[in-house]
Structure formats: C-alpha cells, structure tokens
Amino acid sequence: MSERVYFFDTTLRDGEQTPGVNLNQEEKVEIALRLEQLGIDVIEAGFAAASPGDAAAVRAVAKAVTKPMVVSLARANKGDIDAVIEAFKGIDNTGIHVFIATSPIHREKKLNMSKEQVINKAIECVSYAAQHFTHVEFSCEDATRSELEFLREISEKVIEAGATVLNFPDTVGYTTPEEYSELFQYILENTKGVEKVILSCHCHDDLGLAASNSIAAIKAGAMQVEGCVNGIGERAGNVALEEVAALLETRKDYYQKDTGIVLKEIAKTSKLISRLTGVSVPPNKAVIGNNAFTHASGIHQDGVIKDKSTYEILKPETVGFMETKLVLGKLSGRNALKKRYEELGYTISQEELIDLFAKYKDLADRKKEIFDEDIIALLETKSAAEHQTTYTFKDLSLQVLPNKNYRAFVHIIQKDGSIIEGIGEGNGPVDAIYKGIDQGLNIENDLIDYKIKSISKGKDSIGEVFVKIKSGDSLFQGRAIHVDIIFASASAYIEAINRLISIHPKYAVAETK
Numbered sequence: 001m002s003e004r005v006y007f008f009d010t011t012l013r014d015g016e017q018t019p020g021v022n023l024n025q026e027e028k029v030e031i032a033l034r035l036e037q038l039g040i041d042v043i044e045a046g047f048a049a050a051s052p053g054d055a056a057a058v059r060a061v062a063k064a065v066t067k068p069m070v071v072s073l074a075r076a077n078k079g080d081i082d083a084v085i086e087a088f089k090g091i092d093n094t095g096i097h098v099f100i101a102t103s104p105i106h107r108e109k110k111l112n113m114s115k116e117q118v119i120n121k122a123i124e125c126v127s128y129a130a131q132h133f134t135h136v137e138f139s140c141e142d143a144t145r146s147e148l149e150f151l152r153e154i155s156e157k158v159i160e161a162g163a164t165v166l167n168f169p170d171t172v173g174y175t176t177p178e179e180y181s182e183l184f185q186y187i188l189e190n191t192k193g194v195e196k197v198i199l200s201c202h203c204h205d206d207l208g209l210a211a212s213n214s215i216a217a218i219k220a221g222a223m224q225v226e227g228c229v230n231g232i233g234e235r236a237g238n239v240a241l242e243e244v245a246a247l248l249e250t251r252k253d254y255y256q257k258d259t260g261i262v263l264k265e266i267a268k269t270s271k272l273i274s275r276l277t278g279v280s281v282p283p284n285k286a287v288i289g290n291n292a293f294t295h296a297s298g299i300h301q302d303g304v305i306k307d308k309s310t311y312e313i314l315k316p317e318t319v320g321f322m323e324t325k326l327v328l329g330k331l332s333g334r335n336a337l338k339k340r341y342e343e344l345g346y347t348i349s350q351e352e353l354i355d356l357f358a359k360y361k362d363l364a365d366r367k368k369e370i371f372d373e374d375i376i377a378l379l380e381t382k383s384a385a386e387h388q389t390t391y392t393f394k395d396l397s398l399q400v401l402p403n404k405n406y407r408a409f410v411h412i413i414q415k416d417g418s419i420i421e422g423i424g425e426g427n428g429p430v431d432a433i434y435k436g437i438d439q440g441l442n443i444e445n446d447l448i449d450y451k452i453k454s455i456s457k458g459k460d461s462i463g464e465v466f467v468k469i470k471s472g473d474s475l476f477q478g479r480a481i482h483v484d485i486i487f488a489s490a491s492a493y494i495e496a497i498n499r500l501i502s503i504h505p506k507y508a509v510a511e512t513k
C-alpha cells in the first residue's frame, strides 16, 4: 500500500526570503488560497515576529484558508513564540514552527551556545509552544552539518517536550542524496519516540541537489517535504515542490507514495507566484518552464507526432498546461512542417512538401524563430513562382557613390535562362535597383506605390514589399516576400513588370529578347 507524503509549502516564508521579494498581506492571502487549491497540507505563512505587517499577514492567511494547517516560524525564544500565539489567537487549524541551529558552526559562531544550552533552549521553547498548539514543528537548523548523535539527542528531548513534527533542514544545500538518506535512517533507527512524530525534510538548492536530496529523504522515511513553488527562497532557493509532486506521480511505480497535490493546479499556481513575487520562471525549468513540454528538433517532433510518449514522461495537461508544443526552427523536419501546415488548414502533398521544405530550411538558416506567418508566406512564394512569366530576379550588388547616391548592378533571368544585366543610379538603394531593372529590360513605367512591412515578429522577420507601377493608363502590381528586403523589393518590381509585359503589346518583343 502507498504511504502518504505531506506537502509543507513555505513560499510565503522561506520563499519571501528570496532577495528582492516582498509580499503584502493581500498577496499572501491570494497565494495561500491558490496553495489550498493545489492541495498543500501545511502552509507556512510567514514569521510573525519579523514585523507587525507579517504577523497580520500570517493571521489573515490562517483566517482565509480552511483545509490546510497554517503555521508561523519562530526562533527558540519566548518573544517569537508569543508573536505566533498572538497572531493565531482564536483561529483553528494553526500551528507553530520553532527552530534553533544544531551544527557546531552555528552553535559556536552564530548563537555562541554550547550543545547543552541549545538543547535546554529547545526543550523550554517546545514545551511552551506545546501549551498553546497541538501542532508543533521543531527544526534543527543546519542539521546536515550537525553531529548525528546530537541530532538524535535533541530529537528525543523535543519529542518528550511535545514536538509533533521533526524537521532536519539542509539549510545551506550542503548534503548529498546518500548522506541525507543516512541521516533519516539514523534518526528513524535510533531515536526514542520517533514513531510518534512526522519526520520532515527541507532542502536548499545551493549545489543543485534540492530535488534529489528531498526525494532521497522521502525514500528513507521522511513523511513531509518542505519547499516552495517555483523553487524560490533564500540564496539558490528551496526545493521546487512541483518537481517533487511531479516526480512522485511519474515514478509512483518506484516510490509508491501518495500526495494530496492536485497536479493540474501546478501551472496556475506557478504563474501566480511568479507574477506576485516578480521572480520569472526560467524557460528550461522542470515541470513549469515554458520549454518543459516544447519539442524543437525534427527527430523528437517526428516521435511526438507519432506518439507523445516517445519524448514525454509527463503530460502537460496533467500539470495544468494546455498542450505539447512543437516549435518550428532550424532543426525541424518535414513531418513537423507538414503537421503545422495541416493545423493551419493547408493540405500539402508530398511533392509540395519537398519543395516547401527546401525553402523552409533556407529561411530557417537565416531566421532565429519561424512563425506561422513565415510558413504561410512560403506557400505564397511558391504560388508567385508558379505565376512567374518572363523575368525572374537573380541577384544584385550595390555601390555607394562619393555623392552618397547608390549604383545598382541587377541580374535578371529570362525565360530561356539567359541573364540580363541592368545598371541604375538613384538616391537610395531601391531607387537605384528599380532604375537598373528599367535600364536592363528597357521598359518605361512610373512607380506609383511602394510599401514594405514585416510579416512576422523579430528583427529577422520576413519583409513583404508591395509595388504598383503605371504604364499608359494601366496599373500593375507586384508583391514579394523575403528575409532580405532588398531582394523582396527587386522581386516585387519584376513581378509587376511581368504583369505589364503580359498584356502590353508594346513590350511583346521583350519576351523574345
């Protein structure tokens, strides 16, 4: 049978210790209500002794939620404990979290206390707290740099004094999965009265091991895991609770643990906390990052199109995200391109796909991100090419003249494959190019309109050029799209000229030139 793991969320206390984060009462209440939806068992709402504002927020949170137990942190001194008692006066389902450091470094350098003094302080404070609360968590701060025997000794004493939860924090993210699991095994095997309490783990991520250490503790017998949504917290942060929850769900086959977490609430909770704390979620963050369910490479995209389980161990819907995403880029393959066209409502044959894919790769080499507008534009390029009549733009080069004018050398391909060169000078590059085309093709017309706009997003967006030319009373338009707007400008102009010569007898000769 699966055992239950309790989730203790300290986003509102340790999470608020993230440099630069400051949550007011309203924000704490809003987050707490979300945490309740997420199925958190215990919410640490703050540190009542820290300020009158935090005491008020802790109280407001306790009044706002109904299901989770709400606790406040307190140092091992009467003043801090009294602040918690005061904050929770008259509110049910509240508790206290008392801590004192146990490691030699903290005892000697910070507290200036002997082992005996630390134990006596802990007993005195836990006893006092237990007179006011039925839920009393006691934490051995910096447990992972403390002597195991001392942890056992203080644990036995605080259990006797009335502690109901014992927490062994890896305060500075120093431990490793093997070592942390040995700590829990040692406490479980050697501590008198341990069967009466819940053992808890609390991991910081200084060496990137917070999730591994938490899961090792759970495997070794910890029944409660403490952490913050989005992994925020002091320094490198606390373990990201959503990672532990997703792991226990995904690997239930191995860990066989139940939790009260409503996984589909994860995305909403993460977004709210990111917004209210101002701490953004890195795109590659496990479970909640923007890229966590996004596939970018052709081989992976092909696999996911065939069956999502090839590259997804967790469904995005399970944790409240909308869907698996395939992003088109330089590394995508034909199958992903075809699927995107289909999603956009275009039916593409295999032959068309071969042609489009070549153009797509050419575009992807030039552009960082490919948007839907880009691939639709590729289809349009294709149909423009099909309509192509007499002339096609080949290439050009530009010179800046000493008088700041431009000289353009334009190469145009005729239907029979021969190349025409035109040379033109103008006060800008497009002016010079258009004069070069006119000169090469010996065609007179007036440019009536020239418009340019970007089709998709970003600095490397595709440009669309629209031109209108006039010959006699007739107007002819041309349109072209390309990453290079100079190329697009020349192609659009030549397209307009193709239309002109196709209906203008005067230029019929031009076709056979």
Ligand SMILES: CC(=O)SCCNC(=O)CCNC(=O)[C@H](O)C(C)(C)COP(=O)(O)OP(=O)(O)OC[C@H]1O[C@@H](n2cnc3c(N)ncnc32)[C@H](O)[C@@H]1OP(=O)(O)O
Pocket: 014, 017, 047, 049, 050, 051, 074, 075, 076, 077, 099, 100, 101, 110, 111, 141, 171, 234
């Ligand atoms: C591992 C953790 O995350 S612990 C939680 C950390 N969170 C916070 O500190 C946020 C809230 N803190 C605060 O607002 C302030 O630090 C307060 C109001 C709690 C205390 O402020 P001050 O009284 O000015 O003390 P200050 O913060 O400068 O120093 C801490 C004092 O508490 C003592 N102390 C530290 N931990 C404990 C403890 N668990 N039990 C008893 N005393 C402790 C220190 O030795 C120091 O004592 P000293 O003044 O005699 O040297």
Ligand SMILES: CC(C)C(=O)C(=O)O
Pocket: 014, 073, 099, 139, 140, 141, 142, 167, 169, 170, 171, 172, 202, 204
């Ligand atoms: C107060 C304790 C539980 C803590 O946050 C830590 O040791 O990291």
Ligand SMILES: [Mg+2]
Pocket: 014, 169, 171, 202, 204, 234, 238
């Ligand atoms: Mg902490």
